[in-house]
Amino acid sequence: xxxxxxxxxxxxxxxxxxxxxxxxxxxxxxxxxxxxxxxxxxxxxxxxxxxxxxxxxxxxxxxxxxxxxxxxxxxxxxxxxxxxxxxxxxxxxxxxxxxxxxxxxxxxx
Numbered sequence: 225x226x227x228x229x230x231x232x233x234x235x236x237x238x239x240x241x242x243x244x245x246x247x248x249x250x251x252x253x254x255x256x257x258x259x260x261x262x263x264x265x266x267x268x269x270x271x272x273x274x275x276x277x278x279x280x281x282x283x284x285x286x287x288x289x290x291x292x293x294x295x296x297x298x299x300x301x302x303x304x305x306x307x308x309x310x311x312x313x314x315x316x317x318x319x320x321x322x323x324x325x326x327x328x329x330x331x332x333x
Contacts, residue, residue, distance in 0.1 A: 285311065311321055 314320075
Protein backbone atom coordinates (compact mmCIF):
# COMPACT_ATOMS: atom_id res chain seq x y z
CA UNK A 225 0.00 0.00 0.00
CA UNK A 226 2.81 2.34 0.78
CA UNK A 227 4.22 2.03 -2.78
CA UNK A 228 0.90 3.02 -4.31
CA UNK A 229 0.56 6.05 -2.09
CA UNK A 230 4.14 7.11 -2.88
CA UNK A 231 3.41 6.81 -6.61
CA UNK A 232 0.19 8.77 -6.18
CA UNK A 233 2.11 11.45 -4.26
CA UNK A 234 4.81 11.52 -6.96
CA UNK A 235 2.32 11.86 -9.80
CA UNK A 236 0.30 14.51 -7.98
CA UNK A 237 3.49 16.44 -7.16
CA UNK A 238 4.49 16.36 -10.86
CA UNK A 239 1.05 17.57 -11.90
CA UNK A 240 1.09 20.37 -9.33
CA UNK A 241 4.56 21.47 -10.44
CA UNK A 242 6.30 20.65 -7.17
CA UNK A 243 8.62 18.36 -9.11
CA UNK A 244 10.16 21.32 -10.96
CA UNK A 245 10.28 23.58 -7.90
CA UNK A 246 12.43 21.09 -5.97
CA UNK A 247 16.11 22.15 -5.90
CA UNK A 248 17.46 18.68 -6.70
CA UNK A 249 15.30 18.45 -9.82
CA UNK A 250 16.08 21.91 -11.18
CA UNK A 251 18.90 20.43 -13.29
CA UNK A 252 16.30 18.46 -15.22
CA UNK A 253 14.33 21.52 -16.41
CA UNK A 254 16.33 21.97 -19.68
CA UNK A 255 15.91 18.27 -20.39
CA UNK A 256 12.15 18.48 -19.80
CA UNK A 257 11.91 21.53 -22.05
CA UNK A 258 13.77 19.66 -24.77
CA UNK A 259 11.36 16.73 -24.39
CA UNK A 260 8.37 19.10 -24.67
CA UNK A 261 9.83 20.70 -27.81
CA UNK A 262 10.46 17.28 -29.36
CA UNK A 263 6.90 16.20 -28.58
CA UNK A 264 5.55 19.37 -30.23
CA UNK A 265 7.73 18.75 -33.29
CA UNK A 266 6.48 15.18 -33.46
CA UNK A 267 2.84 16.32 -33.29
CA UNK A 268 3.40 18.90 -36.03
CA UNK A 269 5.17 16.33 -38.17
CA UNK A 270 2.31 13.86 -37.87
CA UNK A 271 -0.26 16.54 -38.81
CA UNK A 272 1.88 17.53 -41.80
CA UNK A 273 2.16 13.89 -42.90
CA UNK A 274 -1.61 13.49 -42.63
CA UNK A 275 -2.16 16.61 -44.73
CA UNK A 276 0.25 15.27 -47.36
CA UNK A 277 -1.59 11.96 -47.40
CA UNK A 278 -4.94 13.71 -47.93
CA UNK A 279 -3.46 15.76 -50.77
CA UNK A 280 -1.96 12.65 -52.34
CA UNK A 281 -5.31 10.86 -52.27
CA UNK A 282 -7.02 13.90 -53.83
CA UNK A 283 -4.40 14.06 -56.59
CA UNK A 284 -4.80 10.33 -57.30
CA UNK A 285 -8.56 10.85 -57.69
CA UNK A 286 -7.91 13.78 -60.02
CA UNK A 287 -5.51 11.69 -62.12
CA UNK A 288 -8.12 8.93 -62.38
CA UNK A 289 -10.75 11.46 -63.52
CA UNK A 290 -8.37 12.99 -66.06
CA UNK A 291 -7.45 9.54 -67.38
CA UNK A 292 -11.14 8.74 -67.82
CA UNK A 293 -11.65 12.02 -69.70
CA UNK A 294 -8.64 11.26 -71.90
CA UNK A 295 -9.94 7.80 -72.80
CA UNK A 296 -13.42 9.18 -73.55
CA UNK A 297 -12.08 11.97 -75.76
CA UNK A 298 -9.73 9.61 -77.57
CA UNK A 299 -12.52 7.13 -78.33
CA UNK A 300 -14.74 9.96 -79.65
CA UNK A 301 -11.95 11.16 -81.93
CA UNK A 302 -11.23 7.64 -83.13
CA UNK A 303 -14.89 7.20 -84.05
CA UNK A 304 -14.76 10.44 -86.07
CA UNK A 305 -11.91 9.09 -88.21
CA UNK A 306 -14.04 6.24 -89.58
CA UNK A 307 -14.78 6.39 -93.28
CA UNK A 308 -18.55 6.30 -92.79
CA UNK A 309 -18.47 9.29 -90.43
CA UNK A 310 -16.21 11.26 -92.76
CA UNK A 311 -18.52 10.51 -95.70
CA UNK A 312 -21.52 11.81 -93.75
CA UNK A 313 -19.69 15.02 -92.83
CA UNK A 314 -18.49 15.58 -96.40
CA UNK A 315 -21.93 14.76 -97.84
CA UNK A 316 -23.36 17.76 -95.98
CA UNK A 317 -20.89 19.92 -97.93
CA UNK A 318 -22.19 18.55 -101.23
CA UNK A 319 -19.37 16.09 -101.88
CA UNK A 320 -19.80 12.37 -102.35
CA UNK A 321 -17.68 9.30 -102.77
CA UNK A 322 -16.40 8.73 -106.28
CA UNK A 323 -17.63 5.60 -107.99
CA UNK A 324 -14.81 5.71 -110.58
CA UNK A 325 -11.61 4.00 -109.53
CA UNK A 326 -8.51 6.16 -109.53
CA UNK A 327 -6.16 5.91 -112.48
CA UNK A 328 -2.39 5.83 -112.28
CA UNK A 329 -0.76 8.55 -114.34
CA UNK A 330 2.62 7.68 -115.77
CA UNK A 331 5.01 10.05 -117.48
CA UNK A 332 6.99 8.81 -120.48
CA UNK A 333 10.24 10.63 -120.77
